[in-house]
Amino acid sequence: MARTPQDITDAELAVLQVLWDRGRETIRELTDTLYPSGTGVHYATVQKLLERLEAKKFVKRDRTAWPHRFEPLIGRDDLISRRLQLTADKLCEGALAPLLTNLVRATRLSPEERQSLRSLLDDLDREPKAKR
Amino acid sequence: MARTPQDITDAELAVLQVLWDRGRETIRELTDTLYPSGTGVHYATVQKLLERLEAKKFVKRDRTAWPHRFEPLIGRDDLISRRLQLTADKLCEGALAPLLTNLVRATRLSPEERQSLRSLLDDLDREPKAKR
C-alpha cells in the first residue's frame, strides 16, 4: 500500500497560519513570529517550508519585492474543505453527508448556533443555484 | 516540530474496513479479502497490521478461538468523529462549528436533505441533554 504524503504538513501549516493572520510577510518576519526566542538557526527551516508550499501552489512568492514577500494562495476555509473531503474519501466513499450528520450529533450546539445553522439552511433554500 | 504519527494508517484502515463489513474474521479470511490474488506473501503483513491495531486498542483479538478472531473496537462513526476533531484541532482551535458551516455550504444538499437536517436540529432543541 503506497504511502501518500500529506497535502500540507504540520510544520508547513504553522507557517500558513501566520500568513493567514498577517497577510504578506517576509521569511524573516515569519521566522521571528514562529520562533520568538530563535537563535537565527530557524530561518532556513522556514525558508524551506515556504519553498515547498510554493511548489505545491499553496503560497505565492512575490519576487519583485525585496526581500521576497509571501502570501497564502489557499484560505483556511479552502483547506478545511479539502481536509473534510479527504476524510470523506477515506471513510465514506467520498460522501460528505455522513460527516455532516456526525457533526450535528457530536457537536454540542448552543441554541444560538442551531439558530444560525437554520438561517443558513434557509438561505440555501432561497438561492438554490446562486454563486454563494 | 515533532512529527505526530497517525492514529490509524491507510493500510491499517483497509483492514479495519473489512472488519466493519464482515465482523469477526481471522487473519486468513482478511488476507484473502484484501489480496484476492495474493500469493500468500501478504499474510504476515495483515498480521502485523492487526497486531498494531490491537496495541492501539482499535481491534480486539479473541485468543480463545483458534485461529484467533478479530473484531473492531472502534466504529466507523467513532473514527469519523475522531478525524473531524483532529481536523478541528489543527485548523479551528478545536471548534467543530466551523467545520459544520463549511460542510453545509460545500455539500450540495437536496431540499430533502435540508429538511432532514432541520428535523435533526429540532430533535436537539427538544432533548437538550438526552443521552442521544
Added chain:
DNA sequence: TGCATTTCAGACATCACGTCTTTATCCTAG
C-alpha cells in the same frame, strides 16, 4: 507422529519531513 497452518518476535527498506549546511546573490552603509 508428521505436516500444515498459525502465532510471535523482530528485521528491513523506503520515504516523509523537519532541520541544517553551503554557496551564490543582492542591497546598503560608509
Added chain:
DNA sequence: CTAGGATAAAGACGTGATGTCTGAAATGCA
C-alpha cells in the same frame, strides 16, 4: 564603489513512520 551583512537558492542529512518480509516457535489435525 566597495565591504559587510542579509537574503536566496540548492541540496544534504537524521530520525522516525509505515508497509513489508523473514525465520523460528507453537498449535491443531490427519
